[in-house]
Amino acid sequence: MYRIGIDLGGTTIKAGVVDESFRVLSSCAMPTASELGAETLVRQMIDLAEKAAAQARISMEQVEAFGLGVPGTANRRTGLMEYANNLCFENEPLPDMLRQHFGRPVRFTNDANAAAWGEYLAGCGRGSRSMVMVTLGTGIGGGVILDGKLYEGCNYAAGEFGHFTIKYDGRRCACGRRGCFEAYASASALVRMARQAVKSPAGRESLLLKLCEGDAGRIDGAMVFAAKSAGDGTAEKVTEKYLHYLSIGITDLINIFQPEILCIGGGLSQAGEALLAPLRELTNPGIYTRTSKVNTRILSAALGNQAGIIGAAMLED
Ligand SMILES: [Zn+2]
Structure with a gap:
């Protein structure tokens, strides 16, 4: 039997057929209307699911369940999508609307949880019993798997790692508080620091300015790590500062959860060992159980964009 996972994003909807070994057999995407x-969106999701099934050469009768990752609060108890960033509705029963069409179980969760669940089952968490995922993007998202189960909290909003404080009275965050993890350790924070650095007198000779062809507005996280790997002093200083902040939050998360795996996801995770090796070094002295034989392994996400599709498809009640 097969399942279909749908990743509903603010700009793109993706759907894919997933088999029992968590392999994505087909996937397709379209811009989100x-x-x-909600009704138009549901229509889009149905079209995409049918297209994905056709591409995988299976019939809809062979699909045992559907899953949906949504950019907002997915209340699994009421079945309502209570709130969504970037979408124009509230309190819509998206799973029910799809269930009425397909006549099969439809489960949902928020997109960060879906990605974490996918990585846990089929990516860097495979074979473990606990994993915490931290996604470094525009903000910081996350997901928690404890004892083999996705932990969603009493109101389905657990794992909002972007908004714990790592710097008392620090920068104001979009959430209204000060000093949040995401204001210092998201990919956007890294880019902000790099753009500032190339404007300083010491940064004017930086390789970063060559990579962005003189337009600091084009600097992205990958460029910063590329310049650092090439030995650029400005990029080294920026990444050092960034990794310092990142390591504070990651150390806290490891000390709180002691997961088997701490998975780093998001675009920045593509920097691989250039990011992970110094991060391990910086976190280690602060890990409460550092002398223990068993400790958390920090790994980068393995599935990229497919994690959300696999995780949504494989949701359980
Ligand atoms: Zn915040």
Whole structure:
């Protein structure tokens, strides 16, 4: 039997057929009709699911269940998508609307949880019993798997790692508090620091300015790590500062959860060992159980964009 996972994003909807070994057999995508309300979105999801099934050469009768990752609060108890970033509706029963069409179980969770569940089952968490995922993107997202189960909290909003404080009275965050992890350790924070650095007198000779062809607005996280690997002093200083902040939050998360795996996801995780090796070194002295034989392994996400599709498809009640 097969399952279909749908990753509903603010700009793109993706759907894919997943088999029992968690392999994605087909996937397709279309731009989200975010302005047009829930019914149009449901229509889009149905079309994509049918297209994905056709591409995988299976019939809809062979699909035992559907899963949905949504950019907002997915209340699994009521079945309502309570709130969504970037979509124009609230309190819509998305799973029910899909269930009425397909006549099969439809489960949902928020997109960060879906990605974490996918990585846990089929990516860097495979074979473990506990994993914490931290996604470094525009903000910082996350997901928690404890004893083999996705932990969603009493209101389905657990794992919002972007918003714990790592710097007392620090920068104001978009959430209204000060000094949040995401204001210092998201990919956007890294880019902000790099753009500032190339404007300083010491940064004017930086390789970063060559990589972005003189337009600091084009600097991205990959460029910063590329310049650092090439030995650029400005990029080295920026990444050192960034990794310092990142390591504070990651150390805290490891001390709180003691997961088998701490998975780093998001675009920045593509920097691989250039990011992970110094991060391990910086976190280690602060790990409470550092002398223990068993300790958390920090790994980068293995599945990229497919994690959300696999995780959504494989949700359980
Ligand atoms: Zn915040």
